[in-house]
Amino acid sequence: MNKICxxxxxxxxxxxxxxxxxxxxxKSKIWTGTWATAPMLVEPNNMPPEPGLTNNTLRQIVRVSIxxxxxxxxxxNIFGKQPVCLKSVAIAVSKGAGAIEVSSQAILKFDGKKxxxxxxGSEVVSDPLKFKLAPGSQLAITIAFGETSATTTGHPGSRTxxxxxTGDQMASADFSGAIPTDHWYVITGIDVLSSSxxxxxxxxxxxxxxxxxxxxxxxxxxxxxxxxxxxKNPTTxxxxxxxxxIGGNCVVRGGLGPTALSRFDRDVLSLxxxxxxxxxxxxxxxxxxxxxxxxxxxxxSLIEAYSQMxxxxxxxxxxxxxxxxxxxxxxxxxxxxxxxxxxxxxxWIRNSGxxxxxxxxxxxxxxxxxxxxxxxxxHDNDFLHPNQAGYKxxxxxxxxxxxx
Numbered sequence: 001m002n003k004i005c006x007x008x009x010x011x012x013x014x015x016x017x018x019x020x021x022x023x024x025x026x027k028s029k030i031w032t033g034t035w036a037t038a039p040m041l042v043e044p045n046n047m048p049p050e051p052g053l054t055n056n057t058l059r060q061i062v063r064v065s066i067x068x069x070x071x072x073x074x075x076x077n078i079f080g081k082q083p084v085c086l087k088s089v090a091i092a093v094s095k096g097a098g099a100i101e102v103s104s105q106a107i108l109k110f111d112g113k114k115x116x117x118x119x120x121g122s123e124v125v126s127d128p129l130k131f132k133l134a135p136g137s138q139l140a141i142t143i144a145f146g147e148t149s150a151t152t153t154g155h156p157g158s159r160t161x162x163x164x165x166t167g168d169q170m171a172s173a174d175f176s177g178a179i180p181t182d183h184w185y186v187i188t189g190i191d192v193l194s195s196s197x198x199x200x201x202x203x204x205x206x207x208x209x210x211x212x213x214x215x216x217x218x219x220x221x222x223x224x225x226x227x228x229x230x231x232k233n234p235t236t237x238x239x240x241x242x243x244x245x246i247g248g249n250c251v252v253r254g255g256l257g258p259t260a261l262s263r264f265d266r267d268v269l270s271l272x273x274x275x276x277x278x279x280x281x282x283x284x285x286x287x288x289x290x291x292x293x294x295x296x297x298x299x300x301s302l303i304e305a306y307s308q309m310x311x312x313x314x315x316x317x318x319x320x321x322x323x324x325x326x327x328x329x330x331x332x333x334x335x336x337x338x339x340x341x342x343x344x345x346x347x348w349i350r351n352s353g354x355x356x357x358x359x360x361x362x363x364x365x366x367x368x369x370x371x372x373x374x375x376x377x378x379h380d381n382d383f384l385h386p387n388q389a390g391y392k393x394x395x396x397x398x399x400x401x402x403x404x
Contacts, residue, residue: 040079046156057172059143063137064139072129073091075187075188086116086186089114091139098174100140138219159214161217163181206280209243251306269312274318276402280361283326306349322355327374
């Protein structure tokens with residue numbers, strides 16, 4: 001292990017506890033999320049390409065929602081089996097691809113130090129940093145790593161290109177010759193200090209929220225479209241949007257990543273100043289039903305899971321909006337008994353009264369003459385995932401009055 005990291009590991013647990021528990025000295029303001037992603041154990045085929053992360057430099061780009069003058073960044077090694085050493089981390093305004101605005105680059109610190117070590121199974125939050133973060137802008141996060149874990153925490157479905165250079169390249173402005181990879185690693189969130197009316201909207205979902213079918217580096221998932229609309233509206237311009245979708249994710253069992261129910265406390269309830277939650281998830285659970293007699297059981301399991309999440313969110317003063325499951329006839333999930341399960345779940349979402357409001361994506365996206373099938377010009381050639389036009393329609397359809 002690198003000497004630069006070995007001493008840090010001895011104090012990492014203390015640093016971790018201090019970083020997560022430290023209170024800001026900015027008494028009149030509150031932390032609000034401006035960007036987030038849901039962490040998971042990265043599968044072998046989505047691991048960092050050569051030369052890898054150990055002793056190398058990774059630059060990652062994210063689109064934030066609300067802006068601010070003081071920021072902090074969250075990092076995670078919760079699925080790692082070995083420590084991860086962050087030798088140095090900087091943020092800067094992105095100029096596109098791997099290039100940054102050099103004059104904007106600022107070094108993050110962790111408990112007053114440039115270096116942080118995340119033990120296996122832990123997370124760390126940077127110290128507050130004065131930084132002019134513009135609303136809706138793209139931010140570059142550059143990490144020079146020491147030793148890293150063989151098992152990696154990340155978010156494979158970034159739909160955004162990251163860049164790896166060999167060695168410590170913190171001073172590099174454009175990352176020419178970097179190895180590209182369309183995944184995020186170890187970063188999980190960005191918060192800004194904001195005044196009282198601010199708040200965040202958490203969006204819990206699967207690949208339809210994660211953005212499969214949207215454009216790479218285009219930032220046009222439906223939560224992105226919603227965020228852009230909120231920023232343009234004076235009465236909602238102080239609301240962050242946090243995309244917590246995981247491609248292939250399930251609510252109660254199976255799928256990729258931790259289930260929505262098992263990750264709910266960490267991915268939603270632990271975030272700062274969340275005032276609203278949108279849940280759009282369940283299609284992968286339904287698609288995994290094998291035999292007709294299991295369809296009613298799965299529908300009931302989903303309803304019970306939604307109810308648990310609603311109760312937990314309401315206990316923290318969070319309003320919860322239920323989004324109906326989109327049509328999937330003619331897709332690889334299409335079976336009559338699965339359609340019946342979807343109908344049962346959507347009926348409950350619409351009429352149970354358990355949600356604070358309903359966002360009816362099913363009605364929005366279905367063919368009027370064939371309501372179990374998505375509109376022909378709004379899917380990504382699989383009758384399941386929306387395409388870019390579909391995501392725009394979804395993001396544009398949400399009533400902004402829900403967030404006043």
